[in-house]
Amino acid sequence: MAVEPATRLVRPLQIGKHAIWPPVVLAPMSGVTNRTMRALYKPFGFGLTVTEFVSSNALQYQSQRTMEMIDQHGLEQPVSTQLWGNDPAIMALAARTVRECGADIVDINFGCPAPKVTKTAGGSACLRDVDRCEAIMRAVLDAVDCPVTIKMRLGWTEHDLVYLEVARRAEAVGISAITLHARTAKQFYRGTADWSHIAALKRAVSIPIIGNGDLHDAPTALARMQESGVDGVMIGRAVLGNPWIASDLHALLEGRIPAGYPAPAVRLRYALHHYETMVSELGETRAVPQMRKHLGYYLKGFPGASELRERLMRTLTAAETMGLVQATIDRLS
Ligand SMILES: Cc1cc2nc3c(=O)[nH]c(=O)nc-3n(C[C@H](O)[C@H](O)[C@H](O)COP(=O)(O)O)c2cc1C
Known part of the structure; x- marks a missing residue:
């Protein structure tokens, strides 16, 4: 560019x-x-x-x-x-x-x-x-x-x-x-x-x-x-x-070359960090529902994203959600 x-x-x-x-x-x-x-x-x-x-x-x-x-x-x-x-x-x-x-x-x-x-x-x-x-x-x-x-x-x-x-x-x-x-x-x-x-x-x-x-x-x-x-x-x-x-x-x-939108695994790793930070600062009860919408945003545009989004919408605990995201990162990596 x-x-x-x-x-x-x-x-x-x-x-x-x-x-x-x-x-x-x-x-x-x-x-x-x-x-x-x-x-x-x-x-x-x-x-x-x-x-x-x-x-x-x-x-x-x-x-x-x-x-x-x-x-x-x-x-x-x-x-x-x-x-x-x-x-x-x-x-x-x-x-x-x-x-x-x-x-x-x-x-x-x-x-x-x-x-x-x-x-x-x-x-x-x-x-x-x-x-x-x-x-x-x-x-x-x-x-x-x-x-x-x-x-x-x-x-x-x-x-x-x-x-x-x-x-x-x-x-x-x-x-x-x-x-x-x-x-x-x-x-x-x-x-x-x-x-x-x-x-x-x-x-x-x-x-x-x-x-x-x-x-x-x-x-x-x-x-x-x-x-x-x-x-x-x-x-x-x-x-x-x-x-x-x-x-x-x-x-x-600043006249530098932009890095561009990162690969899905990088995005999901950041999503996990966002998730963990929200849980530690707001507590699980408040963070889990709030993070559902954020995870949906991070999951844009890669194979299997819509199925994963649906599964994540049904998770109830942070551990369950983070496990699913981590498994996806492992698969994508
Ligand atoms: C979920 C959501 C909440 C918003 N809350 C506020 C708000 O509290 N105060 C405000 O001035 N604008 C609010 N806005 C408007 C945004 O600040 C912004 O003006 C608007 O989304 C247009 O910018 P965009 O096209 O980059 O999204 C909100 C927008 C969204 C999508």
């Missing part, structure tokens, strides 16, 4: 005092990017990781589960902690709490389209009221002494694309960076992310822009970065079972 000398084109992603290299962000994914996952995947080539979104209302009660969501490993710094909510005062309190718990950056979610979030006017529903977005940004900025960023979609529907207006206000009030997932809220995940809007956003404001949406592989991510001129990219679904996408992009950004 021809390698562009991309180091000349791309600089570290600057968020406040944090110079982030490579400028590649592991997307926040609820139910996925817990602290174990962030610590495991960061060394592959993510300059920044983001927690799962945390409800600002829930943070007031400081339940064990909520506090665990904002907890850190110590290996994954800098960490951006993402909050969602609709009330500026509650968002400010939540921001103060997560900052006290070690967040290096506070990220505000103006992008989640899930009904359980938008029915309380949070997430992407905030985009229906740009004044409210501004009030939330101001309140959070006043509450903390670290950089504050936002992550948003284009707008609620294709008829009210408010992202440029929100971005201009974000820049004016002192937001340090903006991530744009280039779909509307009503699109959910339908259609494709329209990167022309990301390029338009980059031209419209001078704070760092992180482009997000449908980056399926490292060459595509590099191409979108160069075409749109963004300061960084965020990758979500393509990372599942494939953290090597980050090492490949890191290599491309």
